[in-house]
Amino acid sequence: MNDTAAELVARSNRLGADPRNTNYAGGNTSAKGTATDPVTSQPIDLVWVKGSGGDLGTLTSQGLAVLRQDRLNALVEVYPGVEREDEMVAAFDYCLHGKGGAAPSIDTAMHGLVDAPHVDHLHPDSGIALATAADGEALTRECFGDRVMWVPWRRPGFQLGLDIAAVKRDNPQAIGVILGGHGITAWGDTSAECEANSLDIIRTAERFLAERGKPEPFGPVVPGFEALPEEDRKARAAALAPYIRGLASTDNPQVGHYNDSEVVLEFTARARLAELAALGTSCPDHFLRTKVRPLVLDLPATASLDEAVARLRELHASYREDYAAYYQRHATEDSPAMRGADPAIVLVPGVGMFSFGKDKQTARVAGEFYINAINVMRGAEAVSTYQPIDEREKFRIEYWALEEAKLQRMPKPKPLATRVAFVTGGGSGIGKAIALRLAAEGACVVVADLDTAAAEATAKEIGPTAVAVTADVSNASAVQQAFDEGVLAFGGIDLVVNNAGLSISKPLLETTEKDWDLQHDVMAKGSFLVSRTAAKAMIDQGMGGDIVYISSKNAVFAGPNNVAYGAAKADQAHQVRLLAAELGPHGIRVNGVNPDGVVRGSGIFAKGWGAQRAAVYGVPESELGAFYAQRTLLKREVLPEHVAAAVFALAGGDLSQTTGLHVPVDAGVAAAFLR
Incomplete structure (x- = not known):
């Protein structure tokens, strides 16, 4: 990266890191310098300026537009006037130097036409306060004397660049301007001087407002309007x-x-x-x-x-x-x-x-x-x-x-853009795979799990479009608290996946009341509590929604030694039918996914269920996935990602008229075919 450009990026990052200096993605910076023309091998004057849509705090060299100064100056001679100034934005493309970089912004003229090696245009609250004051011009003079000049409001564009250039030319003592209704622009002979001048304007305005300002400019507190605890x-x-x-x-x-x-x-x-x-x-x-x-x-x-x-x-x-x-x-x-x-x-x-x-x-x-x-x-x-x-x-x-x-020019939104998903048991296994897939398709995701650390790890892997919440789905108040946290994070709920589960494999005579209650509390009762809480939020929103149950092949297939698990899954499966019928008038679709044999990556199998089922079938636990695969019609192993794909298929829009459906994801188990 050119030294001038590198210095500009560093200055931009420092200015953009402090919200007192400018808002997110607001303002732009520039630097002028000389480089060697690769065609003529002669020196050429260039201007590097933050491109359209970038953010100063995170700016990189790829976010800069690089333009030839001589061609920018030549635009002044062909400028058709303020009524047609928008045409000049397309003309910037003919001033670009080389390939790559960002598209020039509307403020390019401000930087290219102002006769200063370095220019900052920023949106500090203190500067805009003066810029939006009824007597802003007089206040600017009172605050800065003739060090900072006033430029009346003009929509950003080529003419504003000419206006600022004229003020700079006619006021050699000035370090910058207040732009009426808009922000500030500062300049300097060096990058350090430009940055210092920008900060001088911002901090001086802050002190002026604090020292000269009256208390309680918004009026007195209105009884009853104070903040609640x-x-x-x-x-x-x-x-x-x-x-x-x-x-x-x-x-x-x-x-x-x-x-x-x-x-x-x-x-x-x-x-x-x-x-x-x-x-x-x-x-x-x-x-x-x-x-x-x-x-x-x-x-x-x-x-x-x-x-x-x-x-x-x-x-x-x-x-x-x-x-x-x-x-x-x-x-x-x-x-x-x-x-x-x-x-x-x-x-x-x-x-x-x-x-x-x-x-x-x-x-x-x-x-x-x-x-x-x-x-x-x-x-x-x-x-x-x-x-x-x-x-x-x-x-x-x-x-x-x-x-x-x-x-x-913005990219086409992803299929689940604007949708908020709530995934129980999202910290590991199938739930984690679902959370990752929904996020990849554009959804915001609330990762709910009894294991807080696991939920946080999944949310961290997704990034800023996910939050982790602790959720004991068998406890109504805990479920409500988890939903409240999700709603405050993203505004509401659109898609709920009832995935939390566990399994204890025992014959009937060895299954204890505690075993029965635990599995029914988590899967049958837990799904009920989550769905009930979700349905209220969805009805309040009036935007429809999706509830997807991760049930099981065992909801319809009578396997050995799992009476508590199979009964709980059958309960979940019937909840799908019942809620699809009840919630349909609200535009809420309720569907289920029936996986089987998901061994690799499964939280349930890793916590003892795998060893128990392997013992039932008389195979080594390490070969349980392959065993399940061989008993299927397709002879293929089922992975958490396959279940996640089914959830997306149900919620992604292509099955928008489908509700009350159970989708088997089991590679084909004839005994579990729905009848």
């Missing part, structure tokens, strides 16, 4: 989450994220909550992810759950009407179609914030951006009046043709 708060959030997710998914299914940080709870407790929230966010990065404004529940935290849900439904209907009207007010013939009228942010006083997106990261980032917006509002109101860019400008960005093109 943590335990009560989490319980209310878990109860509300499925309802809210269902509302937020009216147009398109969404994944949720819950945040009850102090900054959220403090904002939602204040008298000016509704007034300020209605003004919406300002920085383009903010409202592109949060929509122009949130939905705010206008009831105290002490309201009953039924009252809160009823009011949320009313507010949601009004929100959709208002959003459609906003679209109609500003849409033109060439505007993209309305993408959905549901809120991305829902604020519930005393409880917290629910944010939504197409996946977990998008949902989480939307919430983080709204926290940025709260900080911006606090800062602006502390020293002035918060005045975001006007609604028409917000629409021009939200439904910008360039933004639409970016959305259209």
Whole structure:
């Protein structure tokens, strides 16, 4: 990697690592330098700039666009004016140097046209607070003197780059600018100087807001709107989450994220909550992810759950009407179609914030951006009046043709994208294989297991789209707690896999009451408790769902020495039929998978069942899998991954009209054919 590019990446990572400097994926940085042209062997002036869609904190050299400076400068001569400035984005492609790298962003002009070797454009809360203050220009002068200049609001693009370049040229003493309604831009002769200037602007603005700002800019606390005690708060959030997710998914299914940080709870407790929230966010990065404004529940935290849900439904209907009207007010013939009228942010006083997106990261980032917006509002109101860019400008960005093109370039979502799965016994064996497969197909996964360490290991293997929960499925309160944790992690539940199980192989006369109770508590009672809890959440959501039972060949086949196990599995199998009939009107499909002979990787077989069954059949335990395979019609061994594939087949969409089905995954056992 070129030394200039390496220095730029290091600076970007440092700036992006601190959320006070810029929001996730917000802002961009650049550096100008010289390299050798591989064609002419002559020196050539280049600019390296963070490309479209990247994040400063995790930027690598592959996230940089590399452009020829002479060709960027030449674009000024052919610029057709602000009414056609979007055409310049395509022109950046003709300025690229070499192959690879990222696509140039809309802010490329800001970096290429400003006459400085190093440029940072960032979105710090403190800088945006000044940028969105009603008298932001005067405050900028008061805060910085002539070291930082004011640039009035202009949508990001080529003209904004020209504007900043002119300010830099006419004010040689300046180290940067405040961009009205938007953020900051700083520059320097060296990378270190540019970084220092960026941090100087950010920290100076922070001190100015703290020292000059008035207390309680959001107004006094409203009685009844204060934060509930943590335990009560989490319980209310878990109860509300499925309802809210269902509302937020009216147009398109969404994944949720819950945040009850102090900054959220403090904002939602204040008298000016509704007034300020209605003004919406300002920085383009903010409202592109949060929509122009949130939905705010206008009831105290002490309201009953039924009252809160009823009011949320009313507010949601009004929100959709208002959003459609906003679209109609500003849409033109060439505007993209309305993408959905549901809120991305829902604020519930005393409880917290629910944010939504197409996946977990998008949902989480939307919430983080709204926290940025709260900080911006606090800062602006502390020293002035918060005045975001006007609604028409917000629409021009939200439904910008360039933004639409970016959305259209996004990869096609995976089959289970936006779905939240809850897998019992997910720490090992078949359950782990199911959790891994569902995650690979795009689902968020709640890995539930009595063995906390095993659940955590599976979740860690999956990554940030999975959480581990401890679950004793035979205990109703433990099941509810596990579901609450899953709901708070992802907003709700769409797909439940009843996989938790165990087996004790004994003849009838040796089977104790304890043996019987243990197996029925885990598999029969456990499946009932999990399904009952899941069904309530799914019905509350109103989005349908899937419940899949991992039963067994033994549910229909009378094998020797396993009366307790076989009876419990038969119970599970009939639960499938009963619940399919009962839950169908809610759009909830209930199906089963009947495996057999899953020896390798099986938690049950590893815990004594394998040795017991091997003794019954008179074969070495190490050969039990091969023994099972030879008694099948296909003569093939069944693995946990085969069971996981059946679960995906049932829940992945191709069998959308199927419910009440049992799928054998046993390589063909004629005695277990369903009749």
